[in-house]
Amino acid sequence: MPDTKITAKRGRPRAFDRDEALAKAQLLFHAKGYDALSVADLTQALGINPPSFYAAFKSKLELYDEVLRRYEKTNGLDVDTALAPGTPLPDGVAKLLRYAADAYARGGPCGCMVIEGARGTADPQAGQKACARMEASRAYIREKVVVLDAKNAEICSDYIMMSFAGLSASARNGMSTERLRVMAAIAADGFSSYLEKDV
Amino acid sequence: MPDTKITAKRGRPRAFDRDEALAKAQLLFHAKGYDALSVADLTQALGINPPSFYAAFKSKLELYDEVLRRYEKTNGLDVDTALAPGTPLPDGVAKLLRYAADAYARGGPCGCMVIEGARGTADPQAGQKACARMEASRAYIREKVVVLDAKNAEICSDYIMMSFAGLSASARNGMSTERLRVMAAIAADGFSSYLEKDV
DNA sequence: TTATTTTTGTATCAGGCACTACACAATCCT
DNA sequence: AGGATTGTGTAGTGCCTGATACAAAAATAA
Incomplete structure (x- = not known):
């Protein structure tokens, strides 16, 4: 019976750690963006040659897509907690924006990789990948908001994004x-005021 | 006595209208961004050949800088009106954000050319040019805010940007x-609340 | 006319880009 | 051991980028 081992x-075995390389690539893409980071930059940073790179990751674009999804897992905001059922919507928005403020300057002034990649990416395919991930996030947030306040879900998710x-x-x-937290709190207060007028 | 005519x-006279070309270039840079717009794209759109392009504009980078300044003149927000002396700061902020909402989707979904160019531009020199213009705008706004409320000028200009x-x-x-205006109003309300707590 | 200056069109340039052809090396399976 | 399979290093592919060399053309100045 054949061994069902995953690996x-x-x-010939790979001479470098693929996951480690993926993590490094994530940091580089996050810091420099898709266009400004060349395959030559990547291979040099990873200490490998182009054929090894393409054997492991298929193409720059596919690596980027894989990195985007990894980023969502490692750096994604805890939407479920912020917008847990039963949470008053103003509190949920405040929490979520606070999470973003905490995350976006962590490990350097890089902001959100998905949002930054969704615009300003010259390569159309890469921009589309990032846009798709951003839309997925927006949809997920909207889904959670609907539970809390269906009527304001659209405007709320727009404002959050x-x-x-x-x-x-x-x-x-x-x-x-620190300053990002203040900004987030001010922005959240605006949405709170909006809901008060409305209800 | 020599003729002091400006021109x-x-x-040999130039075979195309330089200002007209500048206006076209502005639209193109605004729509596609610095990186995604090649000199070949430009020359084709302008109906000229590369040597004519470089004779008139020196380089892609210098044209971009010229376009950025032209953009500020043609599409710049009326900060002086929004933040005129005597205006209550919350009203000024609301006006300014409203102006931005009105402007950013005018003539297509392009946003602000300076802000979009300041990030996400792969070419470091071009990014720096856009950043410099954005910093100049921020400084100008802060200067006007100081007159209205010196104590909150920093946080206010940060929030506006x-x-x-x-x-x-x-x-x-x-x-x-329409929706941008709603967003702007909500955001402005947040800053209004912030000031009320503070005073 | 003749000289000077500036623009124009043709045909490139060198350099960086993402990507690969090829032969060899290193492992597993039989 | 021998065959199959996969990764690696060297070297290079074609393509697109921003920018030019060059000579002819079109204007002014003397």
């Missing part, structure tokens, strides 16, 4: 986490 | 002017 290894973009941009401009 | 023309970035990103994502 069915036949042939806009605030994310503003916070991400500010973070990339060097704003401190 | 002292000697030699963050909101601009959020609005610009949303506009580029296709948000309508």
Whole structure:
């Protein structure tokens, strides 16, 4: 009976750690963006040659897509906690924006990789990949908001995404986490006021 | 006595209208961004050949800088009106964000050329040019805010710039002017609440 | 006319980009 | 051992980028 081991290894073994390389690539893409990071930069940083790179990751674009999904797992905001059922919507928005403020300047002034990649990426395919991930996030947030306040779900998710973009941009401009938190709180207060008028 | 005419023309006259070309280049840079717009794209759109392009504009980078300044003149927000002396700061912020909402989706989903160019531009020199213009705008706004409320000038200008970035990103994502205005009003309300707590 | 200056079109340039052909090396399976 | 399979290093592919060399053309100045 054949061994059902996941890493069915036949042939010459890979000389580098693929996951480690993926983590490094994530940091590089996050810091420099898709266009400004060349395959030559990557191979040099990873200490490998182009054929090894393409054997492991297929192409720059596929690596980017894989990195985007990894980023969501490692750096994704805890939407479920922020918008847990039963949470008053204003509190949920405040929490979520606070999470973003905490995250976007962590480990350097890089903002959100998905949001930054969704715009300003010259390569159309890469931009589309990032846009797709951003839309998925928006949809997930909207889904959670609907449970809390179906009537305001659209405007709420729009406002959250806009605030994310503003916070991400500010973070990339060097704003401190402390100051980002203040910005997030102010923005959240605005949505709170909006709901009060409405109800 | 020599003619002091500004257009002292000697030699073969230019076969195209430089200002017109500048306006076209502005639209193109605004729509596609610095990196995604090649010199070949430009020369083709302008109906000229590379040597004519370089004779008129020196380089892609210098044209971009010229376009950025032209953009500020043609599409710049009326900060002086929004933040005129005597205006209550919350009203000024609301006006300014409203202006941005009105402007960012005008003529297509392009957002603010300066803000979008300041990030996400792979070419470091071009990114620096856009960043410099954005910093100049921030400084100008802060200067006007100081007159209205010196104590809150820093946090206010930070919040305005963050909101601009959020609005610009949303506009580029296709948000309508109508919806952008709602977003701007909500964001402005947040700053209003912040000031009320503080005073 | 003749000289000078500037623009124009043709045909490139060198350099960086993502990516690969090829032969060899290193492992597993029989 | 021998065959199959997979990764690696050297070297290079074609393509697109921003930018030019060059000579002819079109204007002014003397």
